[in-house]
Amino acid sequence: MSSNILLIPGPIVISENVQAALGTPSLSHTGPEFAAIFCSTLQKTRKLFKAGETAQPVLLAGSGTLGWDVAASNLIIPGERVLVLSTGYFSDSFAECFQTYGAKVDKLTAPLGGQVPVSDVREALANGHYKMISITHVDTSTAVLNDVRSICRVVKEVSPETLITVDCVCSVGCEKLEFDAWGIDYALTASQKAIGCAPGLSISMLSERAVGVALNREAQSSFFASLKRWIPIMQSYEKGSAAYFATPAVQLINALDVAIGEVLKPGLDARIAKHRDISNWFKSKVTEELGLKLVSANERVSAHGLTAIYVKNPPEVISALKKSGIVIAGGIHKDIKGEYIRVGHMGESACNDSLQHIQKCYDALKSLNL
Amino acid sequence: MSSNILLIPGPIVISENVQAALGTPSLSHTGPEFAAIFCSTLQKTRKLFKAGETAQPVLLAGSGTLGWDVAASNLIIPGERVLVLSTGYFSDSFAECFQTYGAKVDKLTAPLGGQVPVSDVREALANGHYKMISITHVDTSTAVLNDVRSICRVVKEVSPETLITVDCVCSVGCEKLEFDAWGIDYALTASQKAIGCAPGLSISMLSERAVGVALNREAQSSFFASLKRWIPIMQSYEKGSAAYFATPAVQLINALDVAIGEVLKPGLDARIAKHRDISNWFKSKVTEELGLKLVSANERVSAHGLTAIYVKNPPEVISALKKSGIVIAGGIHKDIKGEYIRVGHMGESACNDSLQHIQKCYDALKSLNL
Numbered sequence: 001m002s003s004n005i006l007l008i009p010g011p012i013v014i015s016e017n018v019q020a021a022l023g024t025p026s027l028s029h030t031g032p033e034f035a036a037i038f039c040s041t042l043q044k045t046r047k048l049f050k051a052g053e054t055a056q057p058v059l060l061a062g063s064g065t066l067g068w069d070v071a072a073s074n075l076i077i078p079g080e081r082v083l084v085l086s087t088g089y090f091s092d093s094f095a096e097c098f099q100t101y102g103a104k105v106d107k108l109t110a111p112l113g114g115q116v117p118v119s120d121v122r123e124a125l126a127n128g129h130y131k132m133i134s135i136t137h138v139d140t141s142t143a144v145l146n147d148v149r150s151i152c153r154v155v156k157e158v159s160p161e162t163l164i165t166v167d168c169v170c171s172v173g174c175e176k177l178e179f180d181a182w183g184i185d186y187a188l189t190a191s192q193k194a195i196g197c198a199p200g201l202s203i204s205m206l207s208e209r210a211v212g213v214a215l216n217r218e219a220q221s222s223f224f225a226s227l228k229r230w231i232p233i234m235q236s237y238e239k240g241s242a243a244y245f246a247t248p249a250v251q252l253i254n255a256l257d258v259a260i261g262e263v264l265k266p267g268l269d270a271r272i273a274k275h276r277d278i279s280n281w282f283k284s285k286v287t288e289e290l291g292l293k294l295v296s297a298n299e300r301v302s303a304h305g306l307t308a309i310y311v312k313n314p315p316e317v318i319s320a321l322k323k324s325g326i327v328i329a330g331g332i333h334k335d336i337k338g339e340y341i342r343v344g345h346m347g348e349s350a351c352n353d354s355l356q357h358i359q360k361c362y363d364a365l366k367s368l369n370l
Numbered sequence: 371m372s373s374n375i376l377l378i379p380g381p382i383v384i385s386e387n388v389q390a391a392l393g394t395p396s397l398s399h400t401g402p403e404f405a406a407i408f409c410s411t412l413q414k415t416r417k418l419f420k421a422g423e424t425a426q427p428v429l430l431a432g433s434g435t436l437g438w439d440v441a442a443s444n445l446i447i448p449g450e451r452v453l454v455l456s457t458g459y460f461s462d463s464f465a466e467c468f469q470t471y472g473a474k475v476d477k478l479t480a481p482l483g484g485q486v487p488v489s490d491v492r493e494a495l496a497n498g499h500y501k502m503i504s505i506t507h508v509d510t511s512t513a514v515l516n517d518v519r520s521i522c523r524v525v526k527e528v529s530p531e532t533l534i535t536v537d538c539v540c541s542v543g544c545e546k547l548e549f550d551a552w553g554i555d556y557a558l559t560a561s562q563k564a565i566g567c568a569p570g571l572s573i574s575m576l577s578e579r580a581v582g583v584a585l586n587r588e589a590q591s592s593f594f595a596s597l598k599r600w601i602p603i604m605q606s607y608e609k610g611s612a613a614y615f616a617t618p619a620v621q622l623i624n625a626l627d628v629a630i631g632e633v634l635k636p637g638l639d640a641r642i643a644k645h646r647d648i649s650n651w652f653k654s655k656v657t658e659e660l661g662l663k664l665v666s667a668n669e670r671v672s673a674h675g676l677t678a679i680y681v682k683n684p685p686e687v688i689s690a691l692k693k694s695g696i697v698i699a700g701g702i703h704k705d706i707k708g709e710y711i712r713v714g715h716m717g718e719s720a721c722n723d724s725l726q727h728i729q730k731c732y733d734a735l736k737s738l739n740l
Contacts, residue, residue: 003395011396011620022621023393025373026381026568028697061570062432065616066594073592097593192617198396200431200570200619222443222592223467224436244702246435247562249570249622250381251392327398332614 004322005357008329009140009170009306009344011192011199013357014255015262022198022255030242034250038237041253044260045203047268048172048195049187051179054208058227058234059201059256061249064169064190066202066225068097071134071165071186073222074214078102080131083124083162085116085151088333089141094134094167101221106130112335113142113297118150125159132163132185137171141333143296143308143342145175152182163210169193172203173263174275174305174346185210191252194275194305196347197259200252206231271351272304278350278358279304282343285362290370295333295340305346311370314341324364374692375727378699379510379540379676379714381562381569383727384625385632392568392625399620400612407624408607414630415573417638418542418565419557421549424578428597428604429571429626431619434539434560436572436595438467441504441535441556443592444584448472450501453494453532455486455521459511459702464504464537471591476500482705483512483667488520495529502533502555507541511703513666513678513712515545522552533580539563542573543633544645544675544716555580561622564645564675566717567629570622576601641721642674648720648728649674652713655732660740665703665710675716681740684711694734 006013014022027034038059045057060066076082079102084095086109095105108124110116125133133155138145148166155162163185171177172187173194179187185207192199206214206227214227223229229245236243263271283302286292286309295308311317314330318341321328331340349357376383384392397404408429415427430436446452449472454465456479465475478494480486495503503525508515518536525532533555541547542557543564549557555577562569576584576597584597593599599615606613633641653672656662656679665678681687684700688711691698701710719727 006396006398008398008400011399011617014396019393019395023389025389026376026384026562028376028378028699029381029569030378030699031697060433062436062594063430063616063618066432069592069594100590100593100596190617192396198619198621199399199617200622220470222439223470224432224439225594226470246433247381247560247569248433249568249619251568252570252619252622327401329398329400 003325005326005349005360007326007344007349007357007361009342010190010346012196012344012346013348014196014198014259015348017262018197018255018259021258022251024251024254027250029247029250030244035237035240035242037254037257038248039240041257041260042234042238044257044264045205047264048260049177049179049205050181051205055179056206056211056231056234058204058206058230059253060230061200061252062202063199064188064202067188067204068094069222069225070202070204070227071188072098072101072103073225074217074227075163075186075210076101076103076131079104081106081129083108083128083130083133085121085133085135085146086110087115087136087142087144087146088139090139090167091136094136110144113144113295115144115146115301118154121151122154122158125155125162130159130162132165134165134167136167137175137177138303138305140170140306143303143306144301145303149182152184156183163213170303170305174272175303176272179205191256194346195256195259195263197256198252200249201256274351275304275346278345279307282345282358282362283307286365290366292370295336306342306344308340308342310340314338317341317368317370320368321364326361326364373695375696375719375730377696377714377719377727377731379712380560380716382566382714382716383718384566384568384629385718387632388567388625388629391628392621394621394624397620399617400614404620405607405610405612407627408618409610411623411627411630412604412608414627414634415575417634418630419547419549419575420551421575425549426576426581426601426604428574428576428600429623430600431570431622432572433569434558434572437558437574438464439592439595440572440574440597441558442468442471442473443595444587444597445533445556445580446471446473446501449474451476451499453478453498453500453503455491455505455516456480457485457506457512457514457516458509459704460509460537461506464506483514483665485514485516485671488524491521492524492528495525495532500529500532502535504535504537506537507545507547508673508675510540510676513673513676514671515673519552522554526553533583540673540675544642545673546642549575561626564716565626565629565633567626568622570619571626644721645674645716648715649677652715652728652732653677656735660736662740665706676712676714678710678712680710684708687711687738687740690738691734696731696734
């Protein structure tokens with residue numbers, strides 16, 4: 001397999017211990033050994049989101065995208081209104097998912113590289129009767145970081161009955177996130193980003209209020225993604241007792257348990273600060289020393305797990321870095337697709353100084369005389 | 371991790387090579403290295419189902435259950451009629467999944483341990499105007515094997531426009547299955563059964579006709595499970611070129627590629643014959659020498675990847691075997707839940723003679739003087 005340095009915005013480089021936990025024999029999904037692992041993983045997942053005992057973690061075999069189906073098919077009844085704050089490709093796709101399950105979607109679209117002004121959110125909420133607002137914490141297509149805390153405050157003030165959903169795919173483990181304190185109702189992420197596990201798991205957190213909505217729902221809009229079916233299973237596993245609806249990905253859960261353990265070990269806040277430092281270092285080097293421009297408009301709206309950089313010939317840059325053994329990604333925002341590159345700096349690559357991954361990436365970019 | 375011999379009807383013991391392929395670094399899901407692996411896996415998947423170039427394989431991150439959502443949300447429009455042949459827990463759950471997506475379901479229920487008579491199927495089809503018939507090849511709750519070929523013949527004769535869906539979760543790799551020759555339209559399985567991979571992948575095969583239904587469908591009933599979104603992605607990867615809708619589970623796909631390779635290596639027919647031999651040996655020993663009764667009524671309707679055996683005190687038997695390092699499963703059919711055990715004999719445990727797994731399980735059962 002590859003010995004490249006993988007610096008796309010997920011999947012990312014996984015640690016040796018996570019890799020070892022993945023390459024293990026299968027366990028019985030209903031046996032006590034796996035039940036203990038699943039219980040541990042669920043409990044660590046709470047800590048990762050800064051969620052307390054009233055919140056409900058849900059871990060499913062699937063891509064991160066499955067978390068969108070979980071939100072749209074369990075928390076919204078067809079015909080109900082959703083306000084989507086759009087900052088790029090991923091917000092737009094999430095909006096399509098809501099529509100697939102019958103939601104009426106209004107979109108507030110941010111300027112390219114920026115956030116939706118909080119005043120616009122306030123105004124829309126005041127007139128909207130929205131069942132849900134959806135925010136993409138970090139839109140991986142533009143590396144724009146949204147101010148989830150401020151938006152949550154406005155929602156609580158103007159439309160407290162509106163459920164708050166946050167797509168945290170590229171933020172859990174590398175951005176400040178306070179599920180309970182900010183009053184989030186549904187947050188979703190994936191295993192292969194800053195958490196540092198392999199891809200293949202959808203990771204969600206529900207507030208007590210969201211659990212109520214899901215459990216009290218009569219008609220189900222999905223089967224495999226049905227929370228009414230999964231919540232009792234998760235609760236049983238968290239009590240240490242196996243239960244069955246569909247077979248969990250046992251090796252991936254085992255690897256996730258190790259990966260979250262590594263995120264929590266230095267303290268979650270320290271881990272997030274480390275991502276901020278590496279991100280600030282890389283962004284300042286790229287802008288100040290190489291004179292390149294970022295897609296994210298300014299420091300305040302810039303994500304810390306990846307950097308999106310305008311370059312003249314993205315395929316050439318990507319290919320040149322590949323020759324140095326560094327894998328980065330191209331752009332995917334529809335308006336500027338062929339104009340920028342994306343460099344991920346999450347997990348091991350950002351936090352294990354001995355690897356020097358981000359330094360090496362910067363050196364390789366510098367050598368291209370862009 | 372566990373050194374137990376895992377003989378539940380999936381997840382099963384995986385080979386050392388599959389385990390090694392799982393415990394590998396993450397790859398870029400859009401890079402050429404992973405595209406080549408995914409292409410290889412898709413091509414091998416065709417061979418596994420005995421499906422030709424007009425059939426379409428689909429590999430998704432998810433539990434096997436996700437394949438039910440794929441069928442129900444892509445091939446059936448709300449209000450259309452589905453005939454479900456029910457042989458136990460899994461057929462009944464699949465029927466619930468169809469109903470979740472708005473299908474009108476009629477069920478033909480087999481006697482416990484037996485099949486639905488083909489004459490009943492013929493009669494129902496003649497009067498039914500069914501968009502789809504669904505058959506569970508092996509119902510893992512009862513170890514009953516259905517005669518898919520005969521049912522397919524009747525469908526083609528009486529109601530050729532009816533789509534044929536087969537749940538092959540516990541049959542692909544251990545039972546005779548001819549996707550093209552029998553005229554199946556949609557077959558689904560999971561990675562952790564006789565294919566011998568870890569759990570976490572939903573594996574499907576569509577006929578040209580089913581692809582047409584999925585692609586011509588206007589309103590989508592699911593997002594992550596939408597074939598209209600996934601088919602172009604699979605076709606692109608099979609041409610060796612990456613494409614994106616949601617991030618595939620790269621390590622699981624890599625492990626699946628190795629696992630299917632191992633299934634195909636001795637020749638698929640030889641592999642299936644091996645399962646039949648081991649199954650026949652185990653079943654005859656258990657019935658003739660231990661005098662125990664099987665849940666499956668007779669040899670003709672008995673699956674070859676697992677055996678369901680009536681015993682007086684299932685929890686005691688399971689616990690006694692666990693002490694000998696052998697993990698088997700309890701019953702899950704609603705009518706006889708506490709009356710039987712289930713022993714899986716698939717993949718490595720059935721085909722690698724040097725392991726002696728099934729012999730050891732039989733010896734352990736014998737020592738209990740049941």
